Amino acid sequence: MQTLRMNSSLLNTFVEALKPLGTLMAPVERSPGVFSLEPIEEVSTARPDAVRTVLPFKKLLLKPSFCMLERRDGQNAQQSGDNDPGPVVFFGAHACDIHALKILDLLYLSDFVDPYYKRNREQLTVVGYGCFPDEKCFCRSQGTANVDDGFDLFLTPLKNHFLVTIASARGDDIVRANQSLFEPSTRSDVQEYMARLKERERSFTLSMDVTDLPYVLELKRDDPVWEELGKKCLCCGSCSMVCPTCACFNVRDEIPEEGVARRMRTWDACLYREYALVAGGHNFRATRADRVKNRYYHKQEAFVREFGKPSCVGCGRCIENCPTGINVVEVFKTVRGEL
Ligand code: SF4
Ligand code: SF4
Structure with a gap:
């Protein structure tokens, strides 16, 4: 350098x-x-x-x-x-x-x-x-x-x-x-x-306490906070679309006109109801609470276990674009019992 x-x-x-x-x-x-x-x-x-x-x-x-x-x-x-x-x-x-x-x-x-x-x-x-x-x-x-x-x-x-x-x-x-x-x-x-x-x-006026966060999340897996969050979250997916590290995608075939078939790859979000819906009709994350919780656990717990760091970079886009005002920093303060 x-x-x-x-x-x-x-x-x-x-x-x-x-x-x-x-x-x-x-x-x-x-x-x-x-x-x-x-x-x-x-x-x-x-x-x-x-x-x-x-x-x-x-x-x-x-x-x-x-x-x-x-x-x-x-x-x-x-x-x-x-x-x-x-x-x-x-x-x-x-x-x-x-x-x-x-x-x-x-x-x-x-x-x-x-x-x-x-x-x-x-x-x-x-x-x-x-x-x-x-x-x-x-x-x-x-x-x-x-x-x-x-x-x-x-x-x-x-x-x-x-x-x-x-x-x-x-x-x-x-x-x-x-x-x-x-x-x-x-x-x-x-x-x-x-x-x-x-x-x-x-x-910097905003900060988030990340001390031992993956372990705290492990302990709080069944905390009522996730049900409460599920009542507020619309599962609209805006936070995922604007997030620089959200990387889910879907692949589907379409026929845009007679005689033409295309295989399309499209940004997707684990917040959408269909995301964990499988053949036979079972949905592994059927409720909004399941889905919004999954997003937070993936960013701050699963990714840390796999790659040694969270997959949130603190850019604030999800805070700026959530239509119901969900704020990731406040979510984790609530999880810690500080709000
Ligand atoms: S932007 Fe807000 S309401 Fe929409 S899915 Fe994300 S957390 Fe839920
Ligand atoms: S603050 Fe974190 S979770 Fe929110 S959009 Fe930025 S990187 Fe994604």
Whole structure:
């Protein structure tokens, strides 16, 4: 890892220099305070400082719905390129996004490699951007407020310039190809960075006690709190759709027109009633309480047992988008008997 500095006035030039690497995707303000991750032509429309986009970057790797195979009358089934956007540059990834990306890598690239994810992941350039939290961020509690790897370049904004951290060979290539933009970092940069770090730490207003959480959850498996939560949760799936680490999907066949058959892969959610419904009509998670509980147990208990860390990065998207105001931090406070 190497850190350089870049004058703030060069940001647009830097982002322009990323364009040849692929479709440039960045947060864009769609309506006041509402940000969407979109392809950008005009660099000035990018808002890497936005705290969070509605949908996270996972849509860059696996579209919400895409065609895997298509068969036309009289022909063999053909692989579809529907989920093949080609090389993509994600500009404006925050530390929690990068941790979420590493979690998706664990899921999709470990034991059973997902070829659709792998192809797009290999073509993804990740340029991070240092953020400040809002009142829904609790990444610090989840250990995801800062990041050392999993990106190519990371820009930390200071007063008049950026610290630019290089964490991959691809990041190094970008810097080498645009050497005039960068210079060595200085001692005063380090001081400024340390001051920023402290200020950022002080900015967190939301935190979650994760002490021994998997074990606490094990003990609270039959707690009435889950029934109560099931009465409030609509099982609408919004929290799963916006979650950067929720990765369930469904595969179904459809006939969009006479003589054409398609195999579609679509984002799914364990909160939906049909998710655990099996042939014969049995549903392994028949009640809303079962399903919402399952989501929390998967994130904070099962994933920890399997991969040694939770699969929640504290991004706050589920808090922001739940129509009934369910707040993951309050849920776990209730579980601990603190509310
Ligand atoms: S967004 Fe809220 S209501 Fe909808 S499934 Fe998630 S927790 Fe339940
Ligand atoms: S569970 Fe909520 S806070 Fe955690 S990563 Fe998913 S959307 Fe973000």
